[in-house]
Amino acid sequence: MSARNLLSPEIQETLLKRDFQELSQTQQEAIPPIYGGDHLLLIAPTGTGKTESAMLPVFDNLLRLQGTGFKAIYITPLRALNRDILSRLKWWCHELGLTVGVRHGDTSQYERRKQALNPPDLLITTPETLQALFIGKRLREHLPQVRHVIIDEIHELAGSKRGAQLSIALERLAEYAGEFQRIGLSATVGNPEEVASFLTGTKRPHTIVNIPAAPHMDISVRFAGDNFDSQVRTVERCIEKEDSSLLFVNTRSTGEALGHRLYGRGDVDVHHGSLSKEIRIDAEDRFKRGDIRSLICTSSMELGIDIGHISRVIQFGSPREVSRLLQRVGRAGHRLDTVSHGTILATGFDDLCESLVITNRAKQNASENVGIIHGALDVLANQIAALLVEYGEVSIVRARTIIERAYGFSDSGNAVPEVCRQMAEHRLIKMEGDTLIRTGRCRTYLYGNLSMIPDERKVQIFDLVSRRTVGTLDESFVIGWIHTGASFIVKGQLWQVVDLDDGKIIVEPAHSVSGELPSWEGEQIPVPYAVAQETGKLRRTRSFSAYGAGVISEAYADDILTSMDDADAPVATDRCVTLEHFDEGVVMNICGGHKANEALSRVISVLLTARYGSSVGIEVGAYRILFRLPSQIRAANIRELLYSIDPAHIEGLLRLAMKHTALFKWKIVQIAKKFGAIDPNADYERISIHRLLDTFEGTPIQAETYRELFTTIMDAEGAAHLVRQIQSEETTVTIAPLSAIGREGLTSSRDIIPPPSEDQAIIAAVRRRIEDDNILLFCMNCRKWKSLTKVSRITDPPQCPKCGARLVAALKPWEDELIPAVRKREKTDEERAIEKKFLKNANIVLSSGRQAIVALAARGVGPENASRIIAKMREGDDFYREILKAERTYIKTHRFW
Known part of the structure; x- marks a missing residue:
């Protein structure tokens, strides 16, 4: 029987209303196992109907279920996705007579109460808000009805502590609902079996439907130029060829720099996580309407938010990972019957080689594995606290039984009692024999830690x-x-x-410095070991045409390599490491990827420091390590170390060395906060790091710090493999003068292009948004004339066309309803206060003209704030910064007014 015929007549009829003439391949393959009740992981390209694949058979079942309560829960990693999914599923629910609601941090108290009293059949939420459902007594009563849980973009969660927390929460849900169906949706996953196990927990059978993305994609690589001006021109040419495009960048600063250069076109906007929700939604809506041709975005647009048709995805610089490329290019087309077109614009030699390798691996559907987190001890502490807030008290045996059903905690061993003892030490819980009892501090801790995302002041x-x-x-x-x-x-x-x-x-400002300089690259996407090694192989074989390089790209790469051949400089490859001197130290060219190079650099740094008694600075990339060294340490000393390090001791050396680094201190403070050992609002100036390190020695907090460092930041095994290759002479180590490839590490601006100012994109977005806002002009002289218009249309200074006066107030559109009170002859005290405010407003406009109107059009800016802003800064970007600051203050505080 076909997938369509499995569905009930009501669903089939609704499909016709929605103009579903035929189901996609994804839907044909996924609907039967879901309809049959299987736990399912569905991997399919963006735009092939994954949401409907999951929800059509779920809707079918919901129509047959009786009783009240949440019957299905749809979990997404982002609030923006919640909004998008709600708009898509509302139509289906309305047509089928089902109810749907969304719940997250911004949901109003009115809506929360309504859901508690009359729960929707389908609840759309985030992992963090799912945690909150267990706390409320009334909400818990609606959990036994849950029959389906759908996790969208599961790859985004499976490799994070948010996902580890969610996996235990699903087992806690099973305590109320019994066994419910679990459905995971993803565009790309390299290890589907393990991700399916993450979804279903231990001892539950599952089905995987995997529709390869590669056949649906056409991806090319193009060299964009070796300076920012030529790169911008290439970007413009790409934009102009398409009626709509997403331009992905890897960091906010690159997006701001490109945005600043392209804003003058009038058909480009910027979208990233540091912009306000209102500005992001406005950019999405304008793109969907066709008001703008291209949207410059970071990972904020990777996930499946519906912004309409996208002709092509342009990736500025290497995407760093195969899975990221497939996810991003999958946004193009976004229809069941189209091929997704993508172009990578490479910005340098490293970038070009890496982009060719990633594109080639994408065509083979060789996505990276999602790194499932195993045994995260701060997550364990968080969920033990959650169980105690939920039940009041619970035995260690029961807590362990629930927790160990989650895949990432299936072999927790003695971790549960050890973590409980740590929690008891911080008065989060009490332990009486085998029984765990909550304390008053436990509930406070949990409310402050519903999320495993670290709080950063x-x-x-x-x-x-x-x-x-x-x-x-x-x-x-x-x-x-x-x-x-x-x-x-x-x-x-x-x-x-x-x-x-x-x-x-x-x-x-400092002009020179000795010793280590911290390298802080929070936005950097790490290049995997396998990609870096294959990039090194491409350098060695020089088979650029086989990897799909165009004529210009191939010529550029050949020029770089030929110049090195002419200079008798060896090329660093997967089989050759080069050590090259520069003024401040040594560049080690090694194709190890970020995490392996991070581990190796720290081992070398600590050994050099121990041997020579001098501080060593390090900067790490995927293809080189830059060592800033005192003059007595040379490349020969580093080469000698590489041959003397025991690969088996690398992790042990790192454990000893890391204790005294900024990186370790940073991570242990984060984890201690998530353990409840440090108040989340503790003032950093009052924290004694040395005392903390002593206090947490040998504790689960220290153990979790090491676990996270060795899984998310460093790859000790990758570093050991690099050293073994050197010591077996499979890889050679050569000392050489500074080469073109080594020099790229000193001068490369990939992903750190400095914009003209730190927030040009944000300021430009605020300026455009205010110019497009509506403002109500009202004459405070004759009090007869009013006009609703856009800020951009107002002449300076504004003047009443009826009486000729310039005493004109600039009001928010909603203040129109207050005008009748101002026009009255006899006024109450409240009405006189409104009149006084309007007069103050009009006087500011009289003295400052259009600048006052711009300030008064901003959200939450009244006459007092407008006066302060104008007095402080009357023009330029700083004027708009002050407006934005006032808006942010309003957004943060108005809920308390």
Whole structure:
């Protein structure tokens, strides 16, 4: 029987209304096992109907279920996806007579109460809000009815602590609902069996439907030029060839830089996670309407938010990972019958080789494995606390039984009692024999830790010279590194710490510095070991045409390699490591990928420091390690070390070495907060790192710090493999003068292109948004004339066409309903207060003209704020920064008013 015929007449009739003439391959293959009740992992390209594949048979079952309660829960990793899924599923539910609701952090109290009293059949939520469902007594009553849980974009969760937390939450849900059907949806997964196990937990059979993405994609690589000007021109040519395109960048700063250069076109906008929700939604809507031709975006648009038809995806620079490329290019076409077109614009030699390799691997559907987290101890602590808030008390045996049904915790061994003892030490729980009992602090802790995403307070950097704030640093970085006299780089400039005062870092520009410089690249996407090694192989074989390089790309790569041949400089490959001197130290060209190179660099650094007694600075990339060294340490010393390191001791060396690094301190503070051992709002200036390290020695907090470092940041086994290859002479190590490839490590601006200012994209977006806002002009002289118009259409200064006066108030559109009160002769005290506010508004416009109107059009900006903004800064980007600051303050505080 065909998939369509399995569905009930009601569903089939609704399909016809929705103009589903035929089901996609994805739907044909996925609907039968879901209809049959199987736990299913569905892997299929974006736009092939995964949501309907899951929901049509689920809807079919919901129509037959009786009783009240949540019958199906749809989980997405992002609130924006919640919004998108709700808009898509509302239609189906309405047609079928089912109810649907969305619940996340922004859901109103009214809607929450409504869901508690009358739960929808289908609840769309996030992993964090699912945690909250177990806390509310009334909400828990609706959980026994759950028969289906659908996890969208499961690859986004499976490799994170959010996912580890979710996997235990599903087992807690099973305590109420019994066995329910689990459905996971993903565009790309390299290890489907393991991700399916993550979805279903231990001892549950599952089905996998895997529709390869590669046959649905056409991906090309093009060299964009070796300077930013030529790269921007190439981007423009690509945009102009398409009626709609997504332009993906890897970091916010690159997006801002490109946005600044392209805004003048009028058909390009920027979309990234640092922009406000309103600005992001506005950009999505404008793209969907066709008002703009291209959207510059980071990973904020990787997931399947519906923004209409996309002709082509343009990737600026290497996407770093195969799975990321497939996910991003899959956004193009976004229809069942189309091929997705993508172009990578390579920005340098490394970038070009890597892009060719990733494209070739994508065509073979060789996605990276999702790194499922096993035994995360802070997640364990979090979920033990959750169980106790839920039940009041629970035995260790029962807690362990629930937890060990989750795939990532199936062999937790003695971890549960050890974590419980740690929690008891911090008064989160009490232990009485085998029984765990909650404390008052347990509930407080849990409410503050529904999410496993680390809380990061931003610390301002204040320049003593210019008397301006120049940026911010993450609190955890400040804890681990910053002290009086320390130096660091922010926005490409070197600063030295003068003082730490009142929660701010007081700095002055520094011109030179000795010792280690911290490298802080939170946005950087790590290049996997396998991709880096194959990139090295491509350098060695020089088979660019076989990898699909175009004529221009191949000529550029050949020029680089030929120039090195002419200089008798060896090329670093998968079988050759080169050590090259430069003024401040040595560049080690090695194709190990970020994590293996990170581990190897730290081992070499600590051994050099121990041997020579001098500090060693390191900067790590996928294809090179830059060592900043005192003059007595040379390349020969590093080569000698490579042959003397015992590969079996690398992890042990790292464990000893890491204790004294900023990286370890940063991570242990994060994890201690998630354990409830440190107050999440603790002032970093009052935390004694040395005391913390002593306190947590040998504890689960220290163990989890090491576990996370060795899985998410460093690859000790990859580093050991690189060393074994060298020592077996499978890989040669050569000392050479600085080559073109080594020099790229000193000068490369890939992904760190400095924009003209730190937030040009945001400021430009605010400026355009306000110009497009509606404003209500009202004459406070004759009080007869009013006009609703866009800010952009207002002449300076505004004037009443009836009486000629310039005493014109600039009001929010909703203030129209207050005008009758101002026109009255006899007024109440409240009406006189409104009149006074309007007059103040009009006087500001009278004295400052259009600038006042722009300020008054902003969200939450009234006459007082507008006066302050204009007095502080009347024009330019700083004027809009002040407006944005006022809007942010309003957004953060208006709920308390």
